[in-house]
Amino acid sequence: MPIYDKGQYIIKVSPPSGWSFDPEEVSVKIDGETDACSQGKDINFHFKGFAVIGKVVSIGSSSGPEGVTVSLHRGDALIQTTQTSADGSYVFTPLSSGKYTVVAAHPTWTLIKNEVTVEVADENGDAGASIVVGGYSLxxxxxxxxxxxxxxxxxxxxxxxxxxxxxxxxxxxxxxxxxxxxxxxxxxxxxxxxxxxxxxxxxxxxxxxxxxxxxxxxxxxxxxxxxxxxxxxxxxxxxxxxxxxFSMSGRVTKSPGGEVIAGAKILLDKVRAAVTDENGLYYFENIQSGKHKIKITADKLEFEEMTVNISPKQPVVGDLSPLKYEVCFSVTVEKTASHSGPWTIKITGEGKAAQTLQTDVDGRGCIYLTPGSYSASVKLSQAADEAGMRFGPLEHLFSVTSDPIEELAFSQFLGEISGRISCLEECPTLTVSLQPAQGRSGAPRSVTAKDGTFSITEVVPGSYLLSVQKDDWCWKLKTVPVTVNTQNVEVSLEQVGYQLTLASSHETTLSYTTTTGASGTIVAQKGSTLVCMSGPGMYTLTPVGCHKFGSTQINWNTSSPNLVTLSATKHQLTGAVRATEVAPFTVEVQSGSKTVLGPLNPSPENPHLYVFELWVREGETITLTPGSPTNLYQYEPSSHTLTMPADCVLNTVTFQAERALFIHGKITPSVSGVTITVEGNGKVYTYTSDADGKYVAGPLDNSVQYSVSAEKRGYVMNALSEKGHFEAYKLAEIVVEVKDEDGAPLPGVLLSMSGGKSYRQNSLTENDGTIGFLSLTPGDYFLRPMMKEYMFDPASKMVSVAEGATIMITIRGSRVAYSVYGHTVSLSGEAETDVVVEAVGQGPECDQYQEEAMSDAQGSFRIRGLYPKCQYELRLKKGSGINLHVQRTLPSVRSVHADNKDVRDLKLIVLRPFNQMDVAAKVDTDPQHLSSLVAQLYREDLPDSPIQTIKLGLHPYFMLPSNDC
The missing domain is CATH 2.60.40.10 (Immunoglobulins)
Structure with missing residues (x-):
């Protein structure tokens, strides 16, 4: 690959789809010296393997979803896992040659085919579009x-x-x-x-x-x-x-759960209208959720306007039923009647207020009523009632349920009542009375029944009571109820006896016999009693029971029945004495006079029970006392007193008789008049010895332990070993009598006597002015009388006492000073207690005298010892810890002079110290400054700490709250 320019380059491999190389690209910097190309080194890309390619598609489509999980397996081994891209495609690389299985999965989608097998040889393996998703959720x-x-x-x-x-x-x-x-x-x-x-x-x-x-x-x-x-x-x-x-619907019925109403008009929210169909249903379309008003109208029915809450969840209105139903009435009268319509009909329902309906002149009228039971009657005017207008029936009883009532008719009617009377003997001429039943108006009528038959005509419809005017007969039915409605009535009356009238003061039983030989008993209740005697003739009545009446037998005849009066004069009273042995027991009855019942005989049923009885008048008070001639028994109770009530008293008391205890005693030497006291079980009995010094105590309760003591003034009694016997020793005594200058007894004088063998006694004279110093041993005694406001003669006395002697001494007292009596009260007149008042003598001869007293719970005080020669000032006493609750008195000082007599009815008004005070003030300043001012109250000893602060506000006047003084 020729490179002509130096610089940074990236070299990539672009293999067929699915092929894999390592690395996929190389970054090279060409500088002509150090880079691999300049040094003649190769840049190599290594082939790693082929690929398996495919696509997950949606059903009916050539494309598929993104995000489906796809895994590649070779045998049981998982090789790779990936997810589909945007069009459903997926690629597994690098892979070596061999057979592979592609498996697809998704958590929610349904895969019609979820796996496919593919083979890799010298090129990529193509799985195609074999995996299909069945569809998606909407x-x-x-x-x-x-x-x-x-x-x-x-x-x-x-x-x-x-x-x-x-x-x-x-x-x-x-x-x-x-x-x-x-x-x-x-x-x-x-x-x-x-x-x-x-x-x-x-x-x-x-x-x-x-x-x-x-x-x-x-x-x-x-x-x-x-x-x-x-x-x-x-x-x-x-x-x-x-x-x-949404649409709403509902149903209209005659009553809840009853028949439907067709043709009822439905008005929704006063705008939309509908009519119920033959099923009573109505519909409204396109209704919004919320509250809607429904008003229903239907012939002869009255509905209550309702508000209903409608929503899609509750689009159906519950059944709607009428509130009231039409009820119609008619009133018809004879053409010759004195009165005509309109008429007033009164309608009364259970638990409802009465209503009235006014008919038209033809007597017709209607009213709407709620469901329930009703009664309706024609309400007559006073004129129509006095004219005898009546209608039948008297009232209509009807129920309003689910339908209107077309017509309830009232009509004028006159009926006839006929009947027959059955008598025990031949029927005399009798009077039959017909009167309106309770609650009905109208005058009673009477007819004569001859040979037991009668007839009453022109009876207006209604309810009546029929009776025979023969009160001294008994009838099967004394009064027969008769109702005349729309037809005539026949009745019968039957005599069953003769009525005996008894007036008795008490309930009692009477036996009777008749001239025909019949007999029996009847019971007369207290007051008036009516008894039906079944047959005619003469009856002889005899009272029996625990009451005594004026007559023992009474005659009564059915041909001339009279009132039989029974007035009890006496009532029976019974009781008993229960004893464990036979004795001639008696019961003394003490009332206005004294009588004795007995000796009593034992009861045949119980030989230990002696029963007695007597007859006593009502209100009489008697005392029953058991006894016996031997007086050897004790009784529980010892007596019984009662006032006889207006009835019999049976088993009023049972006396329990037992052998009593007797104590025989003697005083040695013989002393008469010794008081013997026997005590036991909280009871005290006293006896007196006779001239021989003997006494007998009893009868006493033998179940009680008794103590016996003896005493007599001037004697010492020593009990001997034998119970009830005493040895007497006479002692000396001094009896002192104190009298005033007029010779009258002087009570309340303190006499102090000492001497003898350590003898000392202080005693007050009794109301008779005497006091006795008893049981004195021989010796010399010093006697001194004392009483404020008095001087005595002698002022003291030495008395020599010999053994057994009785010495009488008289002392005279002369009054030398007097008392002031008064009251301390408040301004309101209430008593002031614990006020100390003093009387202080005036003048050089009397200023050394001072007496004082404290008022009691009633505010009363008495200051003693005021001398007649002196003038005194009566005032409130001052001093430390005295009268702290009193500030002063009104008047503060009163002048008092006891001029040889007591001074009475003085009054001192006591004023208590003030505990609180109010402060009121006015500030003189320009009114515009008032709202910014405050008033403060300080204690004189605490000028830095105000105890009250108040804003003036808009007014110059102010008042501080109450403050403690």
Whole structure:
């Protein structure tokens, strides 16, 4: 290869297609000295091998897709792997001579033939176009208002004859009309996600048409057709199809689930109209999603205007039924009637408000009613009612369900009621009464029944009550309900006995006998009782039971029945005594007088039970006390008191009788008047010894342990070993009596006595002015009386006491000072407690005197010891820790003089210290400065820390919040 110019060159080998050389090119710099050519060296290209060439094609095409994976195998060995180029071609190189297998694969595409065998000898191996792709997917989506739509059909059309049928349903869906002029190849249906896919579509030009409908709805889908070009790859339509409009439908029925209504007029949104067909169906085309108003009109039916929500997913309106149905009435009267139309008809439904309908002058009228049960009646005017106008039937009961009601008729009618009376004896002339039933108007009527038959004519239709005016008879039915509607009525009445009327103060039983020999018993309830006696004649009634009445027998005759009155005078009361042994038990009855029941006899059924009974008047209070002549028993309860009620009292009490405990005791030496106290089980019994010092305690409960003690003033009682026996020792005593200067007893005087063997006692005189110092041992005793405001004579006394002596001492007290009584109250008059008030003497002779007192819970105080010769100032006491809750009193000081008597009813008004204060102020400045000013309050000892801050605002006046003082 001649090179004429120096420079940089690239030398390439250009072999036949598929041949491989190494290297494929060489870069050479020709400088005439150092390069291989200048040095005479060869530049060599080494042949590496031949190639296998081929192409993957699409069905029905000479070209193929890019990106199919192709692998070359020699036997079981994988030699190379490559992917097809833009036209489906592929090359494997370098290869040595031999047989090879070419295998193609793709993750989604279907390969009709995916492998071919080729042999390489002294040239390339040509696999040709043996590998074929069966077709490609064509996919898209459909939406409604942005939401996926399922069930939409997509039909694929093509002018060309296809090499293979795509993966879809051949032909077109039922109901589809092909208006494109192109054959329909197949179709698919969108799924729940709104997606649709055609599979194995061979390359070419197609027309895609949407079709969406159901048995009741037709939808408008855009675009209505779309040209698509399928090349050698899957095709995804980027723009979705859209459901823009659809048809809506519905059905009109007479009632929910009932018969359909044909010919009903449907008005949609007050603009579009339709009429239901023979199946009750209606249709509207090209409807948009959203809310629509539907109004229906039909003959003799009334519908409620409705708003429905329509969408492609819900294009069918539920069955629509009438809200109300027409119901018509007619009212007819006789030509001679005093009144004529129009008439008012009152209609009442269950759970509904009553309605009225006004007919025309001919008595005809209609009204629309909702489904339900109703009653209708003619509502008469006052004039028509007074004129006796009546209509039959009294009311129409009807139900509105699914159809109009043509006519409910009311007509004027007069009927006849006839009947027969069956009597136990020959029927006398009787009066039969007919009166309107409850709720009906009209005057009662009476007729005379002779020989047991009667007839009542000119009865207006309605409900009545028929009865015989014979109250002293018993009837099978005393009152017979009769309804006159459109025909005459026959009735019968039957006597079954004679009515005995009893008026009893208590429930009781009466036995009876008759002149015919019949007998039996009847029960009289408290109050009035009616008894039916089955046969005629004279009855003798005898009360039996636990009540005593004024008469023992009563006669009653059916021919002249009188009221039988029973008034109880006494009631039975029973009780018992239960004992474990036989004894002549009695029961004492204490009331206005005392009586004794017994001795009681034991019950035949129980020999240990002694039953008693007595008759007691109502309201009488009695006390039952069990006993026996021997008085050897104890009873539980010991007595029983009750006030007799207005009825019998059976088994009111059972006394339990047991042998009682008796304690026999004695005081030695014999002392009478000793108080014996027996205690046990929380109960205390007292007894007194007799002249011999003896006593008997009992009867007592034998199940209880008792303690026995003895005492008498001036004695010491020592218990002996034998229970209940005591030894008595008499002691000395001093009895002091204190009287005032008038000789009246002076209670509350403190007497202090000491002496003897370490004896000391302080006691207050009783209300009678006396006090006793008892149980004194022999010796000398010092006695001193004390009471504020009093001086005593003697002021003290020494008393010598001998053994067993009783010394009487009289002391006189003279009053020398007096008290002030008063109250401390608040301004509102409420009591002020714990206020210390003092009275301070005035003048040189009295300024040494000071007395004080504290008010109690009622605000009351008493200051004692004020001398008559002195004038005192009554005031609030001051001092550390005293009256901290009080600021002052009103008045602050009161002058008091106890002039030989107590001063009463003084009042001091107590004022408490203030805890808070308010501050109000005004700022004098130009109004324009007010909005910028603030007022601040400081403590005097903390001038740097304001405790209150307030803005003035628009007004010069301000008030700070309340502050603690």
């Amino acid at each position: 996919s898209g989506s459909v939406i409604t208002d942005g939401q996926p739509t399922s069930g939409v059909n997509f039909i694929l059309h093509s002018q060309d004859t296809l090499a293979a049928q795509p993966a879809c349903t051949p032909g077109s869906p039922a109901g589809y009309e092909n208006t494109l002029g192109l054959p329909a190849v197949c179709y698919v249906v969108s799924d729940a996600t709104g997606s649709f896919t055609f599979g194995l579509v061979s390359p070419g030009v197609y027309m895609l048409a949407p079709y969406f409908h159901s048995s009741t709805t037709k939808y408008e889908v855009t675009p209505s057709k779309l040209e698509v070009v399928v090349s050698h790859n899957d095709l995804v339509l980027q723009q979705p199809f859209k459901v823009e409009g």
